[in-house]
Amino acid sequence: MPIRLPSTLPAFQVLKDEGVMVMSEELAASQDIRPLRVALLNLMPKKIQTENQFARLIGATPLQIDFQLIRMSEHQTRNTAAAHMEAFYRPFQEVKDEKFDGLVITGAPIEHLEFEEVTYWDELKEVMDWTQTNVHSTFGVCWGGMAMINHFHGVRKHLLPAKAFGCFRHTNLAPASPYLNGFSDDCVIPVSRWTEMRQDEIDAAPGLTTLLGSDEVGPALVEDPGHRALYIFNHFEYDSDTLKQEYDRDVANGTPINVPGNYYPDDDPSQKPQNRWRSHAHLLYGNWINQIYQTTPYEISRIGH
Secondary structure (H helix, E strand, O other): OOEEOOOOOHHHHHHHHHOOOEEOHHHHOOOOOOOEEEEEEOOOOOHHHHHHHHHHHHOOOOOOEEEEEEEOOOOOOOOOOHHHHHHHEEEHHHHOOOOEEEEEEOOOOOOOOOHHHOOOHHHHHHHHHHHHHHEEEEEEEOHHHHHHHHHHHOOOOEEEEEEEEEEEEEEEOOOOOHHHOOOOOEEEEEEEEEEEOOHHHHHOOOOOEEEEEEOOOEEEEEEEHHHOEEEEOOOOOOOOOHHHHHHHHHHHHOOOOOOOEOOOHHHOOOOOOOOOOHHHHHHHHHHHHHHHHHHOOOOHHHOOO
């Protein structure tokens, strides 16, 4: 089954051209099946790029996915056309009475701020509490994952002396986890952040299990069954050239930045980057969707009971 998207959403044609199965809302409505309702709370400035990245991974399963886009109610983006936001996004306050099988909370380029300094922190706390009654499984990504683990467990983020930037090898710490079904003993994940979560502090929080971790950049994927959540602090969803875009942007702006490690052949930015994480990215998000499908109530109204 395909992912269900509005036919006018840019991701619809992008994914169709890539061979990902997509279905218009009109055609999906003709099928006698309950699709999984999966929402994306998109906090990234490049909304369309982020939509494409997550829709690509979530749509690569044999299940029909009803993909919804959510934004913070008061925060206004400066990087995406207002017409796009108006056409495809609903503010959280408009959807808070609805139920979802899955929710992804993305990262945001605000790591230098304390959580309480973020302009929409109060509403995001409301969202995170709302997931406990209205969402079956939540996936916090990068800053979104850091926000969730801080909100539910008080685990702090720590500023790094230099940006963790590049592709880093991570160890599979829980091979029996259903979320890591099909994973190798290790895998490469793109990393782009100025902060870190520390393993000893995660270990001190009851009920958390680290599934993927790195000696170089620390814990990466954490399971929180008590809150029906996963937290990943790195970027499996990245396109092949996303780190290149970030590097080129900083170079053009005169911002001090290292060449992303283990990304370009011979660490040479004039070479084409190599994607060595795509297969594991599809495995992880496919396993997450599969776990939702196996455990979510058929009657969506029973989510949270």
